[in-house]
Amino acid sequence: EIVLTQSPATLSVSPGERATLSCRASQSISSSLAWYQQKPGQAPRLLISGASTRATGIPARFSGSGSGTEFTLTISSLQSEDFAVYYCQQYHNWPPMYTFGQGTKLEIK
Amino acid sequence: EVQLVESGGGLVKPGGSLRLSCAASGFTFSRDSMNWVRQAPGKGLEWVASISSSSRHLYYADSVKGRFTLSRDNAQNSLFLQMNSLRVEDTAVYYCAKTRDGYLDGFDIWGHGTMVTVSS
Numbered sequence: 001e002i003v004l005t006q007s008p009a010t011l012s013v014s015p016g017e018r019a020t021l022s023c024r025a026s027q028s029i030s031s032s033l034a035w036y037q038q039k040p041g042q043a044p045r046l047l048i049s050g051a052s053t054r055a056t057g058i059p060a061r062f063s064g065s066g067s068g069t070e071f072t073l074t075i076s077s078l079q080s081e082d083f084a085v086y087y088c089q090q091y092h093n094w095p096p097m098y099t100f101g102q103g104t105k106l107e108i109k
Numbered sequence: 110e111v112q113l114v115e116s117g118g119g120l121v122k123p124g125g126s127l128r129l130s131c132a133a134s135g136f137t138f139s140r141d142s143m144n145w146v147r148q149a150p151g152k153g154l155e156w157v158a159s160i161s162s163s164s165r166h167l168y169y170a171d172s173v174k175g176r177f178t179l180s181r182d183n184a185q186n187s188l189f190l191q192m193n194s195l196r197v198e199d200t201a202v203y204y205c206a207k208t209r210d211g212y213l214d215g216f217d218i219w220g221h222g223t224m225v226t227v228s229s
Contacts, residue, residue, distance in 0.1 A: 034216070
């Protein structure tokens with residue numbers, strides 16, 4: 001099973017600043033990585049797939065990078081609505097055995 | 110409007126059964142692979158099961174294999190999860206979600222979730 005490790009567990013950032021979230025895979029997953037945002041009481045929302053392709057309607061301040069085992073989600077200038085929990089997900093295996101990271105909580109500093 | 114709506118959750122005793130449903134609208138359901146993902150209270154996301162567009166391919170997490178059965182009815186734009194031999198650790202919000210493209214991709218449409226509580 002491919003294990004995803006997200007860091008940090010909690011990130012405190014001020015509005016308007018940049019946030020950088022990390023996701024590390026236990027083995028190479030090429031670019032088969034997605035990022036999600038989840039707010040309390042809501043379903044997750046797809047932000048990024050293919051490690052770097054923004055989903056439909058996602059603002060340009062969200063960007064993803066990386067390949068292999070190291071991935072990054074960057075939010076360039078934090079807005080109030082961006083404070084949430086963020087998960088990475090890998091979909092490299094066949095047959096599918098999707099796994100998620102444990103999440104990073106992005107909180108207001 | 111593109112939408113997934115889950116139903117069928119509730120309170121059940123350990124060893125009991127539940128059948129979850131997910132109604133799709135606003136997209137061509139029959140073309141897309143579909144999935145169930147669950148989230149225990151205060152915890153992270155856990156993939157549960159996936160089904161291909163034609164139902165030919167079915168995949169399950171080890172934690173539910175042999176107890177849960179995934180199916181779909183493309184004529185009714187519906188997805189189902191039959192859950193048997195339920196355990197306390199199956200307590201979670203269950204989300205249905207659409208695979209963005211093909212068999213392996215992110216999940217681009219999610220329902221609001223339905224709560225399953227397994228308790229005596």
